[in-house]
Amino acid sequence: MLKHLIIAGHPDDEVIGCSSILLEDSVGVLYVTTDYSTANSERNNVKNLLALDYQECLKYPFFQLPSINKLADDIKDILDFVKPENVYTHHPKDLHQDHNAITKATLIAARMNRNNYIKSLSYYYTENPFDLKGCEFKKIDKDEKIKFMLRYKDYIPENHIKTILAFNEFAGVYSNLGFAEPFEIVYKRSL
Numbered sequence: 001m002l003k004h005l006i007i008a009g010h011p012d013d014e015v016i017g018c019s020s021i022l023l024e025d026s027v028g029v030l031y032v033t034t035d036y037s038t039a040n041s042e043r044n045n046v047k048n049l050l051a052l053d054y055q056e057c058l059k060y061p062f063f064q065l066p067s068i069n070k071l072a073d074d075i076k077d078i079l080d081f082v083k084p085e086n087v088y089t090h091h092p093k094d095l096h097q098d099h100n101a102i103t104k105a106t107l108i109a110a111r112m113n114r115n116n117y118i119k120s121l122s123y124y125y126t127e128n129p130f131d132l133k134g135c136e137f138k139k140i141d142k143d144e145k146i147k148f149m150l151r152y153k154d155y156i157p158e159n160h161i162k163t164i165l166a167f168n169e170f171a172g173v174y175s176n177l178g179f180a181e182p183f184e185i186v187y188k189r190s191l
Contacts, residue, residue: 005084015148017124020138072108137175
């Protein structure tokens with residue numbers, strides 16, 4: 001059983017919104033990325049895209065974003081395969097359309113889940129707009145967050161890194177934790 005599963009639209013989303021989760025034990029990352037150059041069906045197998053060891057995450061291929069129902073079925077297969085206790089997906093108000101599709105598919109997959117192994121489902125933030133009311137916060141050391149962000153230094157523009165760090169500082173002040181990441185709880189239950 002996996003403790004945490006982060007469902008991310010692109011490599012870098014997991015460090016933008018969930019670096020504090022990446023520091024936990026038993027973390028997997030599922031990337032769901034549009035890349036029209038990967039038509040090979042073997043590479044499009046979602047189970048091949050699941051990284052149960054975060055150190056290996058950056059080596060995984062991308063695949064073309066399928067229909068919402070196909071994506072929900074694939075995510076449900078992953079949920080049933082790794083049986084995560086906690087699932088994290090993009091916030092539905094995120095400005096990326098592909099992030100929105102992933103969120104909808106994750107909600108469908110989690111709703112289809114009748115095995116009750118999921119204890120909580122939460123949204124994480126990669127973009128504005130945001131509303132911190134009703135969020136839980138995880139404190140993270142700013143230097144740890146920067147280390148995660150630097151994995152993508154050639155991909156994330158410097159001004160975007162500054163914006164992300166400023167958001168985490170704001171969330172830290174808001175939550176009285178100093179430097180933190182917010183997670184909006186969709187549901188939480190005891191098993």
